[in-house]
Amino acid sequence: xxxxxxxxxxxxxxxxxxxxxxxxxxxxxxxxxxxxxxxxxxxxxxxxxxxxxxxxxxxxxxxxxxxxxxxxxxxxxxxxxxxxxxxxxxxxxxxxxxxxxxxxxxxxxxxxxxxxxxxxxxxxxxxxxxxxxxxxxxxxxxxxxxxxxxxxxxxxxxxxxxxxxxxxxx
Amino acid sequence: xxxxxxxxxxxxxxxxxxxxxxxxxxxxxxxxxxxxxxxxxxxxxxxxxxxxxxxxxxxxxxxxxxxxxxxxxxxxxxxxxxxxxxxxxxxxxxxxxxxxxxxxxxxxxxxxxxxxxxxxxxxxxxxxxxxxxxxxxxxxxxxxxxxxxxxxxxxxxxxxxxxxxxxxxxxxxxxxxxxxxxxxxxxxxxxxxxxxxxxxxxxxxxxxxxxxxxxxxxxxxxxxxxxxxxxxxxxxxxxxxxxxxxxxxxxxxxxxxxxxxxxxxxxxxxxxxxxxxxxxxxxxxxxxxxxxxxxxxxxxxxxxxxxxxxxxxxxxxxxxxxxxxxxxxxxxxxxxxxxxxxxxxxxxxxxxxxxxxxxxxxxxxxxxxxxxxxxxxxxxxxxxxxxxxxxxxxxxxxxxxxxxxxxxxxxxxxxxxxx
Numbered sequence: 001x002x003x004x005x006x007x008x009x010x011x012x013x014x015x016x017x018x019x020x021x022x023x024x025x026x027x028x029x030x031x032x033x034x035x036x037x038x039x040x041x042x043x044x045x046x047x048x049x050x051x052x053x054x055x056x057x058x059x060x061x062x063x064x065x066x067x068x069x070x071x072x073x074x075x076x077x078x079x080x081x082x083x084x085x086x087x088x089x090x091x092x093x094x095x096x097x098x099x100x101x102x103x104x105x106x107x108x109x110x111x112x113x114x115x116x117x118x119x120x121x122x123x124x125x126x127x128x129x130x131x132x133x134x135x136x137x138x139x140x141x142x143x144x145x146x147x148x149x150x151x152x153x154x155x156x157x158x159x160x161x162x163x164x165x166x167x168x169x170x
Numbered sequence: 171x172x173x174x175x176x177x178x179x180x181x182x183x184x185x186x187x188x189x190x191x192x193x194x195x196x197x198x199x200x201x202x203x204x205x206x207x208x209x210x211x212x213x214x215x216x217x218x219x220x221x222x223x224x225x226x227x228x229x230x231x232x233x234x235x236x237x238x239x240x241x242x243x244x245x246x247x248x249x250x251x252x253x254x255x256x257x258x259x260x261x262x263x264x265x266x267x268x269x270x271x272x273x274x275x276x277x278x279x280x281x282x283x284x285x286x287x288x289x290x291x292x293x294x295x296x297x298x299x300x301x302x303x304x305x306x307x308x309x310x311x312x313x314x315x316x317x318x319x320x321x322x323x324x325x326x327x328x329x330x331x332x333x334x335x336x337x338x339x340x341x342x343x344x345x346x347x348x349x350x351x352x353x354x355x356x357x358x359x360x361x362x363x364x365x366x367x368x369x370x371x372x373x374x375x376x377x378x379x380x381x382x383x384x385x386x387x388x389x390x391x392x393x394x395x396x397x398x399x400x401x402x403x404x405x406x407x408x409x410x411x412x413x414x415x416x417x418x419x420x421x422x423x424x425x426x427x428x429x430x431x432x433x434x435x436x437x438x439x440x441x442x443x444x445x446x447x448x449x450x451x452x453x454x455x456x457x458x459x460x461x462x463x464x465x466x467x468x469x470x471x472x473x474x475x476x477x478x479x480x481x482x483x484x485x486x487x488x489x490x491x492x493x494x495x496x497x498x499x500x501x502x503x504x505x506x507x508x509x510x511x512x513x514x515x516x517x518x519x520x521x522x523x524x525x526x527x528x529x530x531x532x533x534x535x536x537x538x539x540x541x542x543x544x545x546x547x548x549x550x551x552x553x554x555x556x557x558x559x560x561x562x563x564x565x566x567x568x569x570x571x572x573x574x575x576x577x578x579x580x581x582x583x584x585x586x587x588x589x
Binding site for chain 2 (some may be wrong): 046048049053056057058059060061062063064068071072074075078079080081082083126127160161162163164165166167
């Protein structure tokens with residue numbers, strides 16, 4: 001029988017604060033601030049038709065490497081990104097934040113920290129109010145002393161059903 | 171009296187304008203179900219989606235759920251998803267592999283051919299044999315073309331070949347881009363829901379006037395040349411293929427440029443395996459095929475082939491439509507397929523660089539068309555420069571509204587048929 005390792009509360013709070021900031025920047029459409037959170041090899045993925053399809057052979061709602069993240073942000077900043085002009089009014093709640101590595105102090109062989117969280121997003125625009133919910137798995141990395149997003153995988157609970165336009169950063 | 175006979179089509183559909191109520195009136199929607207979705211040929215699915223014996227996928231004809239199956243002999247069947255006993259849904263998985271469907275309500279079991287195999291406690295029917303009379307309902311007519319499976323809910327009518335007419339040639343053109351002559355729709359589907367009438371989507375698919383405006387943001391930030399294909403100086407044409415089928419024919423632009431794979435935004439040296447396979451398969455003809463590229467054709471009423479993607483329009487209510495979309499994959503072209511998938515999933519679906527903005531337009535249009543004045547939508551663009559091409563089709567410039575006029579002319583003929 002193994003002894004439960006005591007929770008590193010400081011690490012958890014630090015990680016939560018980072019995730020809350022990322023969420024707020026996305027909610028408020030601070031695109032440059034949001035993009036600055038990514039590592040140079042970041043991957044942003046929203047699977048479709050389940051949470052574990054192979055994004056190299058199957059359609060995803062979004063599967064952005066770092067250059068495509070940059071392209072997405074440039075488009076969002078353009079005034080003719082009609083699906084986000086006007087911007088959706090957004091607020092989201094993150095919960096159930098969980099450190100997923102067996103030993104977070106090791107932070108994974110590659111130095112990345114695995115974190116999971118659930119979310120609810122309220123989106124309001126002319127179409128009406130849409131509620132988006134799901135679970136996000138992050139891989140976070142310390143770069144020059146600050147946390148950065150190396151990977152963000154957003155698993156919408158309804159990703160196997162018809163979805164409305166989702167042009168904001170979820 | 172059926173809805174189709176109560177709507178004054180001749181007063182709502184004129185040669186160069188259509189009335190806004192065609193997108194909002196529940197009576198029009200009822201008439202469309204009767205005269206289009208439950209009568210004409212509708213694209214349902216592709217044979218490559220059920221590659222193995224006993225594979226099945228849940229598809230649709232308009233709001234109707236249809237199970238497409240492959241039986242033990244390899245035959246394809248289109249079955250309506252409704253138990254013949256108490257109308258429960260017999261299939262609730264999006265896809266799977268099974269030789270039979272067992273209704274969860276009372277355990278009636280149907281073969282994937284639709285035949286009733288058995289029902290529990292059969293003595294309760296007094297010895298009467300139900301199997302021959304109570305199979306699953308079948309879509310009465312089914313035909314396929316290059317693996318594209320179409321169904322018609324009417325017992326009689328034109329053949330699929332008659333329905334497709336010259337649009338069949340566009341499917342031929344697509345299939346030629348595979349070194350093995352095979353299209354494979356195996357990459358899974360996104361389902362994008364919009365609060366708009368299905369015809370808003372249909373008309374937009376071959377509207378060459380909107381790209382520079384609706385897609386201005388992505389063309390600007392990605393430094394894309396697509397917008398110029400739909401510019402005032404473009405030599406591309408919009409075409410009425412007959413039967414409500416329409417296209418934006420971009421070949422004149424690609425022939426003018428004269429470089430293989432420019433239609434895909436790349437060059438031959440980036441896809442050497444694909445180009446070699448195409449040359450091996452097509453010989454000298456390969457160069458022309460690689461220069462001219464893939465079609466951009468809207469096959470009435472619901473199959474849109476958009477160069478590297480397939481869109482399927484599914485109307486579910488007068489003001490709600492689901493657009494299903496997948497990346498085309500070609501047999502014998504793994505290097506091209508990877509790029510087509512990544513390019514497609516960047517462009518389409520709820521978060522797509524292109525389709526998110528198209529969908530915003532559909533929904534704004536649907537709200538706008540409920541504004542009371544001026545009542546009409548104008549289809550006049552390019553009337554003065556329409557011409558007949560060498561095959562006898564009406565064409566005009568890339569940004570002209572020939573496709574919309576063609577669609578509405580066909581639509582009116584369907585709605586007034588048998589009046």
